[in-house]
Each structure stands twice: as structure tokens, then as C-alpha cells.
Amino acid sequence: MNLYREKILEIYKNPQHFDEIDDFNFQAEKENLFCGDRLKVKIKLKENLIEKIAFSGEGCVLTIVGASAAGDLAKGSNLERIKKLSLKDILKKLGLEEILPSREKCLTLGLSVIKEALHLKEN
Amino acid sequence: MKENIRSQFPIFKNHPHLIYFDSAATTLKPRRVIRAIVNYYEKLGANVHRGIYQLAEKSTIAFEEARQEIASFINASPQEIIFVRNTSEAINLVVLGFLEKRLKRGDLILSSILEHHSNYLPYWQLAKKKGASFLYAPLKENGRLDLEFLEKNLQKASFLAITAASNLTGEVPFLEEIIQKANKLSLPTLLDAAQAAAHLPLDVKKLPVDFLAFSGHKVYGPTGIGILYVRKEKQKELSPLFFGGEMVITVRKNNQPVYNQPPYYFEAGTPAIAEAIGLSEAIKFIKDLGWRTIIDHEQKLSQYMLEKLLSLKEVKLIGPKTNDSRLAIFSFVIEGIHPHDLAQFLDQYEIAVRAGQVCAAPAVHAFGREAVVRASLAIYNQKTEIDKFIMVLKEAINFLKR
Numbered sequence: 001m002n003l004y005r006e007k008i009l010e011i012y013k014n015p016q017h018f019d020e021i022d023d024f025n026f027q028a029e030k031e032n033l034f035c036g037d038r039l040k041v042k043i044k045l046k047e048n049l050i051e052k053i054a055f056s057g058e059g060c061v062l063t064i065v066g067a068s069a070a071g072d073l074a075k076g077s078n079l080e081r082i083k084k085l086s087l088k089d090i091l092k093k094l095g096l097e098e099i100l101p102s103r104e105k106c107l108t109l110g111l112s113v114i115k116e117a118l119h120l121k122e123n
Numbered sequence: 124m125k126e127n128i129r130s131q132f133p134i135f136k137n138h139p140h141l142i143y144f145d146s147a148a149t150t151l152k153p154r155r156v157i158r159a160i161v162n163y164y165e166k167l168g169a170n171v172h173r174g175i176y177q178l179a180e181k182s183t184i185a186f187e188e189a190r191q192e193i194a195s196f197i198n199a200s201p202q203e204i205i206f207v208r209n210t211s212e213a214i215n216l217v218v219l220g221f222l223e224k225r226l227k228r229g230d231l232i233l234s235s236i237l238e239h240h241s242n243y244l245p246y247w248q249l250a251k252k253k254g255a256s257f258l259y260a261p262l263k264e265n266g267r268l269d270l271e272f273l274e275k276n277l278q279k280a281s282f283l284a285i286t287a288a289s290n291l292t293g294e295v296p297f298l299e300e301i302i303q304k305a306n307k308l309s310l311p312t313l314l315d316a317a318q319a320a321a322h323l324p325l326d327v328k329k330l331p332v333d334f335l336a337f338s339g340h341k342v343y344g345p346t347g348i349g350i351l352y353v354r355k356e357k358q359k360e361l362s363p364l365f366f367g368g369e370m371v372i373t374v375r376k377n378n379q380p381v382y383n384q385p386p387y388y389f390e391a392g393t394p395a396i397a398e399a400i401g402l403s404e405a406i407k408f409i410k411d412l413g414w415r416t417i418i419d420h421e422q423k424l425s426q427y428m429l430e431k432l433l434s435l436k437e438v439k440l441i442g443p444k445t446n447d448s449r450l451a452i453f454s455f456v457i458e459g460i461h462p463h464d465l466a467q468f469l470d471q472y473e474i475a476v477r478a479g480q481v482c483a484a485p486a487v488h489a490f491g492r493e494a495v496v497r498a499s500l501a502i503y504n505q506k507t508e509i510d511k512f513i514m515v516l517k518e519a520i521n522f523l524k525r
Contacts, residue, residue: 004468004522013525035463035479036493060461061523106463 004061008094012061017071021054028117029057032109034102037063041113048078055110062103067110069093074114083120085111128412129503133157142474142508147290147452147481147499149340150321152405156344159404163397171396172369172387186396189403190386193350196406197316197335198326203358205351205386206394210317211241213336213351214284216389217313218245220362221334222282225311228254233280233310235260235268235296236489237289240482242315246284255281262489266442268296277305283312287319291483291497292442293425293452295323302330311357317341317349321501322421322450324414333357339398343502344405348398351389358385365391417502424500424509425451431513437520441490451500454481457516459524462494468519474512 024042031038037059044052053075055067069090074082087108091099099107115121129135131153134143143151169179171186187201194201207213226232232246236259250256258280260272268289277283283305288295298314305312313334316325320337327335334357338349353361363370370391373381382388409417426446432438432453441454457465466478477497480487487495498512 002471004464004471009522035461037461061464063461100467103463103467 003096003099008061008065008096011065011068011094015055015064015068017053017068017075018055018064020056021052023052024054026117028113030109030113030116032059032063032105034105035060037106037109039063039067039109039113041067041110041117043074043114043117045118050074050077050082053114055113059109060106062099062106063109065094066090066107067113070108070110070114074111079118079120082114082118087111129505131155131408132503135503138473140473142472142504142511144498144500144504144508144512145475145477146321146501146504147318147341147497148477149346150343150501151503152345153343153408155408156401156404160345160397160401163400170393182396185400186394189399192403192406193399196325196410197352198328199352200355202384202386203327203352203355205353205389206399207336207349207351208347208395209338209340209349210239210315210336211245213334213349214241214313214315215245216351216364217334217336217353217361218249220364220389221311221357221360222246222249224362226250226253226255226281230255230281231258231276231279232256232282232284233258233260233273233276234284235273235286236262237268237291237294237483237486238284238286239290239315239317240484241317242284242286242313243485246282259485260285266292266444266490267294267448270296270298270301273301274304277301277308277310280310283310285312285314287314287316287325288322288450288452289442289483289486290318290452290499291454291481291486291495293450293454293499294443295319295448295450297448299330302332306331318450318452321409323418327352327354339402339405342402342405343408344402345398348395348402350402353385353389361385361389363389363391367391368393412502420502421451421500422446424504424506425449427506428453428498428500428509431509435513435516435520437524438516441487441492441495451504452497453499454487454495454497456492456495457520457524460519462496464523465496465516465519468523469512469515472511472515474515 024044026043029040039057042054053071132151167182169182171183190201194204263269312332314332316337321342333354335352340346371380437457439456462478479494
């Protein structure tokens with residue numbers, strides 16, 4: 001499996017939802033204890049829907065593209081839908097079939113910090 | 124000759140294109156080591172130090188010959204070699220069985236910032252409990268340890284724990300004078316030889332430490348076995364951590380048992396017999412190659428790798444930039460590429476390296492980094508593998524750099 005295919009690197013170099021917003025009502029920060037990568041998220045929730053979402057932080061290719069995909073999936077979604085999102089959805093969104101178990105935490109750090117910000121339990 | 128060494132490692136039969144640059148994590152195993160282990164199970168099979176029958180005698184002889192072989196490897200006597208699971212267990216035995224009863228509030232443990240977690244955490248736990256603290260030799264500008272710091276602080280210290288070679292930078296610190304001075308001050312000393320043992324000769328007469336530890340799996344031997352050398356005069360100050368079979372001679376209900384002599388006193392339970400025999404075979408493998416051949420080959424690889432890495436302006440090498448007093452271990456970062464991405468990119472070309480904090484987080488942090496990529500070489504590696512590695516590294520720089 002060639003993980004670092006062009007499409008993935010394109011997202012890595014220009015990820016979605018990595019910007020600053022002042023208008024937010026939820027935020028959280030989370031670290032991948034395995035490598036020290038850290039992501040922060042700010043979310044504007046309006047009538048149970050994610051209206052705005054913005055990440056900041058540094059990370060490996062998988063952390064960044066995973067967060068970009070999680071942002072895509074989360075934006076416009078309601079809490080019920082976000083609660084159900086998992087690694088599978090991130091993989092599907094990125095067109096990846098599989099990932100080494102040791103890298104799963106990278107790919108899901110973005111999703112995980114979104115859930116933490118919204119006080120949703122990890123599934 | 125070198126191709127001949129590679130062919131002695133069956134893993135390359137199953138992975139002919141594998142470039143294994145992770146020998147600091149564990150070395151691969153030569154066929155003769157694997158054979159020796161299988162041989163014990165197929166031809167001896169019995170437990171040691173027990174049965175009166177022939178197979179049991181033969182098992183015991185093979186096991187004790189292994190101890191003899193390992194002892195002569197570091198110029199010790201067999202009575203000074205205690206079999207343990209690995210270096211971590213060896214150091215824990217020293218910390219809990221020796222240092223525990225000596226360390227007092229306010230005492231200082233002298234060590235270095237380059238230590239592997241296994242030569243750090245056991246003391247840290249004890250120091251916390253006892254109210255003792257640490258003095259770490261820091262790094263110098265050139266990425267090597269400040270050994271003068273050690274020398275200056277010997278007098279204040281209650282214990283000296285130091286690595287024979289860094290698993291992060293490959294540095295081999297020059298310790299002979301420091302150890303001799305420590306001896307004069309009766310300061311107990313421990314040498315973590317886990318990283319050094321496969322790459323340079325160790326001699327407890329020339330480097331007269333009180334304790335020395337290494338693991339089998341890092342010297343071309345099996346996992347699950349390691350040794351703790353305890354200098355004869357220090358053995359009576361060491362208490363066992365475990366009680367049970369093997370370590371006792373006479374047991375009567377409600378009476379004080381009569382315990383066995385060292386090293387058996389410290390080896391409760393059936394030992395890792397096959398692994399001890401495998402480790403002994405690994406040491407014979409090293410002996411048969413000879414230190415001259417090993418050092419010569421690895422130094423040439425190291426010199427070549429160093430030149431190649433230093434020629435890439437994107438590569439920031441951690442630690443010494445010269446080839447003297449070092450092993451062929453290279454940790455580095457490339458700005459703008461995450462170490463995990465680089466490692467996984469290399470993996471796509473069947474190049475195995477380590478990425479992360481390499482079990483030496485304080486050392487990685489001392490170099491101002493969160494994580495590194497580490498390429499560590501051994502006797503089966505070749506120049507052509509370095510060429511391929513550098514080529515892929517260049518490709519990664521083009522491809523991954525943000």
C-alpha cells in the first residue's frame with residue numbers, strides 16, 4: 001500500500017479547516033501520546049449543527065489529512081452523526097483501504113479532538 | 124566476506140530486499156543461534172541442576188558452559204554472571220536488591236542525560252521514594268557528553284549509572300578514568316552495555332565497574348535473556364528479588380532455609396535454558412568473526428553513512444558529527460517532515476528504521492526535539508544499502524517536505 005500517494009500529499013500540503021476563527025463556542029486540545037503531535041480545535045455549534053470548525057497544530061501527514069477529513073465530515077453535521085463517526089469514515093473519505101494499527105491514532109486525532117470539544121464519548 | 128555474513132541470517136532469505144537499519148532496537152539472529160535453540164529442545168530437553176539422568180546432566184553442562192562463554196566475553200568469572208530476562212530486569216535487580224537499602228534522603232545519583240529509559244526509570248522510582256535526586260551529565264556543543272561533569276561530581280554521588288554507548292547518538296563515552304576514580308572513592312558503578320555489547324569489546328578488568336548489564340537480543344542472541352555481571356566483592360551486598368526453586372539448598376518446614384551461592388542465589392525458578400544456550404552461541408558467532416573484522420566493517424559503514432548524511436543539507440544529525448568514539452547509530456530530523464512519516468515512507472522501500480523517542484526521551488528533548496528518525500547498523504549491513512537509503516531519503520525530501 002502506498003500511503004503517501006499524491007492525493008494524500010495534496011491534502012497534507014493544503015489541508016481543509018486549518019485556520020483561525022474567533023466566533024466559536026466549543027474548543028479542545030488533544031495530544032497523541034505516542035509521538036507528541038498536538039491538535040487544537042475550535043467549533044461553532046448552532047442549533048445542534050456544526051457551523052464552523054477550525055484546527056490548529058502540527059503533526060505528521062496522517063494527523064493533518066485525518067483532521068482535514070474529520071472537518072469535512074463534521075461540518076454541517078449534527079451531534080448524533082458526529083458521535084457515530086469512526087476511523088472507517090475517515091479512511092473512506094480519504095480513499096484509503098487500510099492503515100497500520102500503529103498509525104490509527106494519527107489518523108483519528110482530529111476526530112477525537114472534535115468529540116472531546118463537544119463532550120461526546122469516544123466510540 | 125560481507126555477503127557471506129548476510130547469508131548467515133535466515134531472515135534475508137524470507138525478505139531478500141530488506142534493509143534492516145534498526146539493530147539498536149534488536150539485532151537479527153544468525154542461523155547458528157536459531158539452530159542452537161532448536162537443538163536444545165530437540166536433543167536435550169531436560170531441566171538443569173536437578174535430574175540424575177544423562178539428559179539432565181547434559182542440559183546442565185550446556186547451560187553452565189553458556190555462562191562460562193558469556194563470562195569470558197566480558198573477562199569475568201562465571202560466578203559473577205547472573206541470568207536475567209533483559210537489561211531492564213538487570214538494572215531493576217541492582218536498584219531494588221542493592222541500592223534500595225543504601226540510598227538515603229538527599230543522596231545523589233550521578234548519571235547522564237543520554238541514558239535509555241531502562242537506565243533511568245528504576246532509579247527515578249527509588250529516588251522518589253527515598254527523597255534522593257539526580258545529577259545528569261549534560262551535552263556539550265559538539266553533541267557529546269560532558270564527561271568532566273561526571274568527574275567533578277563523583278565525590279558527591281552515591282551511585283554512578285552510565286551508558287557504554289548511547290542508543291540515540293551512538294556516542295561511546297570514554298569512561299576508564301572516571302570508573303577508576305569512582306573505584307578509588309568506593310562509589311558503586313553500573314555500566315549499561317546493552318547498546319555496546321555487540322559492537323565493541325567489554326572487559327570488566329579494564330573497565331572495573333561493579334555492575335554491568337546487557338540483553339541477549341541486541342547481541343545477535345535470542346529475546347528473553349540478558350545478564351547482570353556483579354563484581355564478586357559486591358555480591359554479598361546484593362539481595363535477591365525472587366525466592367523459589369534453584370536458589371536454595373536445604374528447606375525444612377519452619378526453619379531458616381540454606382540458600383545457594385551466587386549466581387544461583389539470584390536465579391529463582393527454572394531459567395531460560397534454551398535462551399542462555401542461544402546467547403552463548405551468539406557470543407561464539409561474535410568471537411568467530413573477531414572484533415577486528417566487526418569493528419573494521421562497522422567503522423567503514425559508519426564513516427560512509429556519516430559522510431552521506433552530512434552531505435544532505437536538509438538532514439539535521441543529532442549528536443557527534445565525527446566518526447571517532449561512536450557506533451553506527453544515526454539519529455536525525457528533517458525539518459518539515461514528521462519522523463513517523465519519514466519512517467513509513469522508508470518502509471515502503473523495505474527500509475526498516477526507528478522513529479520516535481527511541482526510549483531515551485530526556486536525551487531527545489535535550490537536543491530540542493520531540494522525535495527523531497534513527498538508522499542503526501550492524502555486521503550484516505552493506506554500503507549499497509546506505510546508497511539506497513540515501514536515495515530514498517532524497518525522494519522523501521522531494522515528496523514529503525511541506
